[in-house]
Amino acid sequence: MKLLSYFRGEAFQRGVHPPSCKLTADRAIRRLPFPPKVTVPLSQHIGKPPRVIVRVGQEVVRGQPVARTEDWLSVPHHAPVTGVVESIDLRPTARGPWAPAIVIRAHPGATQEDLWGQPRDMAGVGGAEILQAVWDAGMVGLGGAAFPTHAKLSVPKQAKVHTLVVNGCECEPYLTCDHRVMVEEADYLIQGIRYAMRATGAVRAIVGIEDNKPDARAAIRDAVGRAGKLPEGEIFAELVPTKYPQGSEKMLIMALFGVEVPSGALPLSMGMVVNNVGTLAALGRLLPAGRGLTERVVTVTGSGVARPGDYRVALGTPLRFVLDYAGAPAADAMDARQVILGGPMMGQAIASLDVPITKGVSGVLVFRREDMAERESRQTYPCIKCGECVESCPMGLNPSALGMLAAKREYELMGEDYHLGDCFECGCCTYVCPSNIPLVQQFRVAKQILREQAVA
Amino acid sequence: MGSFSDLALAGAFMAVLGIALAMLLAFANRKLYVWEDPRIGEVEELLPKSNCGACGQAGCRDFAEKVVGGAVIPAQCTVSSVQQRQGIAELLGVAAGTVEKKVARLACGGGHHVAFLRARYAGLRTCRAAAVVSGGGKECAWGCLGLADCETVCAFDAITMDRHGLPQVDPEKCTACNDCVEVCPKGLFSLEPVSRKLWVACKSQADGDTAEAACEVACTACGKCVADAHPKLMQLAGNLAVINYDWNDHASREPIERCPTGAIVWFEKPDRPVKGAAAKKILRNEPLPVLH
Numbered sequence A: 001m002k003l004l005s006y007f008r009g010e011a012f013q014r015g016v017h018p019p020s021c022k023l024t025a026d027r028a029i030r031r032l033p034f035p036p037k038v039t040v041p042l043s044q045h046i047g048k049p050p051r052v053i054v055r056v057g058q059e060v061v062r063g064q065p066v067a068r069t070e071d072w073l074s075v076p077h078h079a080p081v082t083g084v085v086e087s088i089d090l091r092p093t094a095r096g097p098w099a100p101a102i103v104i105r106a107h108p109g110a111t112q113e114d115l116w117g118q119p120r121d122m123a124g125v126g127g128a129e130i131l132q133a134v135w136d137a138g139m140v141g142l143g144g145a146a147f148p149t150h151a152k153l154s155v156p157k158q159a160k161v162h163t164l165v166v167n168g169c170e171c172e173p174y175l176t177c178d179h180r181v182m183v184e185e186a187d188y189l190i191q192g193i194r195y196a197m198r199a200t201g202a203v204r205a206i207v208g209i210e211d212n213k214p215d216a217r218a219a220i221r222d223a224v225g226r227a228g229k230l231p232e233g234e235i236f237a238e239l240v241p242t243k244y245p246q247g248s249e250k251m252l253i254m255a256l257f258g259v260e261v262p263s264g265a266l267p268l269s270m271g272m273v274v275n276n277v278g279t280l281a282a283l284g285r286l287l288p289a290g291r292g293l294t295e296r297v298v299t300v301t302g303s304g305v306a307r308p309g310d311y312r313v314a315l316g317t318p319l320r321f322v323l324d325y326a327g328a329p330a331a332d333a334m335d336a337r338q339v340i341l342g343g344p345m346m347g348q349a350i351a352s353l354d355v356p357i358t359k360g361v362s363g364v365l366v367f368r369r370e371d372m373a374e375r376e377s378r379q380t381y382p383c384i385k386c387g388e389c390v391e392s393c394p395m396g397l398n399p400s401a402l403g404m405l406a407a408k409r410e411y412e413l414m415g416e417d418y419h420l421g422d423c424f425e426c427g428c429c430t431y432v433c434p435s436n437i438p439l440v441q442q443f444r445v446a447k448q449i450l451r452e453q454a455v456a
Numbered sequence B: 001m002g003s004f005s006d007l008a009l010a011g012a013f014m015a016v017l018g019i020a021l022a023m024l025l026a027f028a029n030r031k032l033y034v035w036e037d038p039r040i041g042e043v044e045e046l047l048p049k050s051n052c053g054a055c056g057q058a059g060c061r062d063f064a065e066k067v068v069g070g071a072v073i074p075a076q077c078t079v080s081s082v083q084q085r086q087g088i089a090e091l092l093g094v095a096a097g098t099v100e101k102k103v104a105r106l107a108c109g110g111g112h113h114v115a116f117l118r119a120r121y122a123g124l125r126t127c128r129a130a131a132v133v134s135g136g137g138k139e140c141a142w143g144c145l146g147l148a149d150c151e152t153v154c155a156f157d158a159i160t161m162d163r164h165g166l167p168q169v170d171p172e173k174c175t176a177c178n179d180c181v182e183v184c185p186k187g188l189f190s191l192e193p194v195s196r197k198l199w200v201a202c203k204s205q206a207d208g209d210t211a212e213a214a215c216e217v218a219c220t221a222c223g224k225c226v227a228d229a230h231p232k233l234m235q236l237a238g239n240l241a242v243i244n245y246d247w248n249d250h251a252s253r254e255p256i257e258r259c260p261t262g263a264i265v266w267f268e269k270p271d272r273p274v275k276g277a278a279a280k281k282i283l284r285n286e287p288l289p290v291l292h
Helices: A127-136 A149-153 A177-184 A186-200 A214-227 A249-257 A277-289 A319-325 A369-376 A388-392 A399-407 A411-417 A428-432 A439-455 B002-031 B038-046 B060-069 B082-092 B127-132 B149-153 B179-183 B208-214 B224-228 B245-250
Strands: A037-041 A065-068 A083-091 A099-106 A163-168 A204-210 A234-240 A272-276 A295-301 A309-314 A339-341 A363-366 B102-106 B159-161 B167-169 B189-193 B198-200 B234-237 B240-243 B264-269 B272-274
Touching (some): A127 A149, A127 A186, A163 A177, A163 A186, A163 A249, A163 A277, A177 A186, A186 A214, A186 A272, A186 A277, A234 A249, A319 A339, B038 B060, B060 B082, B198 B240, B224 B234
Parallel strands (some): A204 A234, A295 A363
Antiparallel strands (some): A083 A099, B102 B189, B159 B167
């Protein structure tokens, strides 16, 4: 298959080229030990929280379901460690408000093997059964959005999917967890892609990888060769230009096929489903074993840690424990403002180090105090109408005008006439703004208010 | 002479057209006429025209229609003066009626001098924006962020930020229009009738020790107020003292007296919350440092 758009040197229009800073790209994934306690928030995904099915004082083993749900837009949770349920209570979250969570005290010396789940034969299992298995595994998109995977893979009756797009771009600077997963777990990834193709009915799958990761493409091509001829269809691995935000699904489709997904529409309307490589590799690992999602790969990096790397972390591990293990300064010598959850472009500043790693956390960035001090002293100036943000917005919006409307609280106008709904908060406009205007933060507030109005 | 006949023809044509259109308009005026009570306009003239929505209607015009229709009483416009209400009542020949005055009340007492910060927030200076960033800088996840969204949104100038970064509501100016209730990202404001004098000025659902470590005036759910109050009036729920205002007639100052932190207050006057005798005295005026 010829992917002409790449050879023409076009990706999508606009976008930015931040320094890649991938410090950990050539370090193998390592496993983190269990913390003494894990905190499993019930709401780690988009959708309703599930319902708790364990009691305080109950012993649970790693992989045992601790929360269950019948609601389609929700996922169950599994105990990340073997231990005792210590409390079911409100706990702090990275988003801010305290939320219900299950706290499990790990047994000292408990094994990291999964002790729950029956291996099952996945050969010839149909789409509906795969969807159910994905749901039971508690899978959400591991790229960061944490949308329930079974809902994303289920195709409505009237729609037809021909292509599964596998997102291996990892365009965020610093993050390398997807890169390492592609290199080290290519066989699991191929398995996961096959299940997803069966579930969606896609006849081909294309892994899109930014061209700064040729080793990942080589690993996937090797794995495709090892897998031989597949009954589900062909799997391709293609390079796309390195540019931020290439990992957004609409940008990736533009780079691979040269077509634009219309405003307000999903890739599904064009017969495509986009999934992250981390999600599919986890599917390939969990489904044949009949297990639930109990851990994920997290990139811990930045100038503030002595041992940056990609770590396999039990879900619910407190951030403080992860930082301590990765060689961040002692607790009294650092504070939460040095830490960002996620990548530097779309990640979130946090106000407390007591929040747990959840299913949607792909990275932990730690900076030295000196680095942060310089940033914090930056002043915000009025908009000088230079148009840099318009030149950078991958969705073709006008962030400058949106920012001025947000300052005047004209939220409805922003939504109706300026297509605020198309903004996916990639951060390009804020990154290039010479006046340091926090545009994305304004848009997040505006979108939140519009959502509230829509509900009311 | 041709030009004169052209002129006459054009003039005659325009005259006929004019008459035809005039007849059409006259016909439409008869057939499509909608009678509207002239009193609606008169009532609207007597309303404050702030379109604030405090009455629960879509605006002053909507309220005027409902008043004339008899669906609501004039006193439900809490923004208008007594004279205005009386004027409307006389115009319509109904009683102005009385509606108990409501004021906006803040369920938080944690100013900068008593509530710790866990991080210093440096972004956009609005509560909404701060709440998006990990819930803002307050150690207490429920507490007032103090960035004055409510002061900005209040159209009646009833809210001012005090020196500790807490909004103070002027009950004289407050019209209970609900704007502050909607704007607060922490949901701390509610509209309360002034007869509700007993008030829990805290929303922290953290356990007692955690709540008190974050804020010196937090409700620690110690239960002394519940023990002292009328049995139906107060109870503990979600690490908080909760008042059941159905039993407001039995409210007294008694429950506040033993409150160790002063989270339970008594509004002696609508603008003057009083703490109990056992509440710890806060002598500090300067802001507390950032924790961690």
